[in-house]
Amino acid sequence: MGPLSQPLLLLILTALLSTIAAAAADNTNLVFKGCADQNFQDSGGTYKQALTNLLDTLITQSSAAKFFKTTSGSPPSSITGLFQCRGDLSNEDCSRCVKRTPDFAQKLCGGAIAARVQLGGCYLRYEIAGFRQVSGTELLYKVCGSTRASGAGFGDRLELGFEEIVKGVGSGNGGYYAAVYQSVYVLGQCEGDLGGGDCVNCVKNAIDRAKSECGSSIAAQIYLQRCYISYSYNPRGVPADNQQPISPSSGK
Numbered sequence: 639m640g641p642l643s644q645p646l647l648l649l650i651l652t653a654l655l656s657t658i659a660a661a662a663a664d665n666t667n668l669v670f671k672g673c674a675d676q677n678f679q680d681s682g683g684t685y686k687q688a689l690t691n692l693l694d695t696l697i698t699q700s701s702a703a704k705f706f707k708t709t710s711g712s713p714p715s716s717i718t719g720l721f722q723c724r725g726d727l728s729n730e731d732c733s734r735c736v737k738r739t740p741d742f743a744q745k746l747c748g749g750a751i752a753a754r755v756q757l758g759g760c761y762l763r764y765e766i767a768g769f770r771q772v773s774g775t776e777l778l779y780k781v782c783g784s785t786r787a788s789g790a791g792f793g794d795r796l797e798l799g800f801e802e803i804v805k806g807v808g809s810g811n812g813g814y815y816a817a818v819y820q821s822v823y824v825l826g827q828c829e830g831d832l833g834g835g836d837c838v839n840c841v842k843n844a845i846d847r848a849k850s851e852c853g854s855s856i857a858a859q860i861y862l863q864r865c866y867i868s869y870s871y872n873p874r875g876v877p878a879d880n881q882q883p884i885s886p887s888s889g890k
Contacts, residue, residue, distance in 0.1 A: 651830055665724075665731060666738045667760030670861070672754040672778040673747035674769070678747075684715045685766070693740045694718045700736035700760075704812075705830025714890060719764030722830055725814025727759050735760035754778070756861060772862035773842040774829075774836070783857030783870075792856065792871060799824040799846045803867060808838040813865075821872055828865040840865035 678685040688711030699706040700721055707720035721739065723732035739755045739762035744771040747753040756779070770856045781875035787793075803826035806815025813828035826844070828837035844860045844867040856871040 639738045654813060665727065665735050665757065667759060668746075669756040669781075669859075670780060671746045671756070672763075673750040673799060674752035674765070676751050677749040678751055678766075684711065685751075686716065687711070688715060688717045692717050696721045696762065697733075697737055697740070701733040704729075704732055707800065707831060713767050717764055718767070718874070719762065720829075721760060721762045722827075723760040724825075725812065725827055726816060727809050730758060736762065738741065763842050772863055774832070774862065775840055776863045777847055777851075777860070778863060779859075780851050781845065781859040781862040782852035783855040785854045785856050786854045787871060788854075795820045795822050796869065797831065800848075803845070804838055804841055807841050808834050809863075813837045823870045823872075824867070825869070826865065826867045837865065841867060 670825055680686055692708065692710035695710065696706060696719060699708075700723070704725065704727065705720070706857045707718070709716050711717055712866065717825040721736045723735060728734065731856055737759055738757060739760065742757070743753045743762060743764075744757045746755065752763075752769050754763035755761060763776055772887050799817075799822040802819055803815055806817065807813050807826045807828055809815075813832060814826070816823070816825040818824075818866045827842055830834075832840065840862060844862050847862070848858050848860045848867060848869070851860070857869065859868040860866060
């Protein structure tokens with residue numbers, strides 16, 4: 639086979655760059671947001687400065703870590719926040735993702751005293767001191783694929799995939815697990831400071847939610863307060879890169 643012609647080579651390079659750009663965009667696309675109903679009562683700018691300092695710290699840390707949690711300001715005007723990136727992201731992609739979250743939080747939540755912004759590859763959340771805590775297994779958001787599977791084969795494969803998620807997040811790998819099992823791509827991740835047993839329990843709750851909320855959908859994403867899972871089934875085989883569930887039909 640002879641050398642590629644210049645136009646063909648250019649076409650291949652353009653297609654490759656487009657694929658890379660699309661993958662990067664997926665990581666920084668908005669999945670969902672959650673905003674408190676109450677806004678900061680901050681005539682002196684104390685909360686605003688604390689939040690600015692918090693976000694600056696989180697962005698700085700995102701170039702070296704995939705999870706970081708800290709508090710800014712002094713009680714009662716302190717704000718606690720964290721970010722977490724998907725376990726398979728590089729430090730560069732993690733940082734790129736986290737840097738997008740403050741703008742989303744500002745545009746979508748304004749001066750809310752608590753906010754969570756979930757992007758494809760990372761999330762950010764923050765809250766003022768004393769904000770009402772919710773259960774770590776509370777359902778925040780779900781996406782169920784509109785395509786349904788028929789036959790027992792899919793259900794058996796998915797069940798085995800779920801079992802692998804539970805074993806994977808509990809195996810001491812930082813609460814992150816992703817794998818392909820018989821054409822089913824499965825992923826699970828817990829918040830970085832969630833202990834092993836609590837992580838497993840959270841993921842089990844997410845799996846139960848997936849079964850009850852999405853039934854026979856061939857793809858789903860389930861986000862709880864402190865963990866999430868996703869799966870995607872392709873009978874023709876699952877691509878090597880991380881595929882997010884497609885064709886969403888509903889969300890909380």
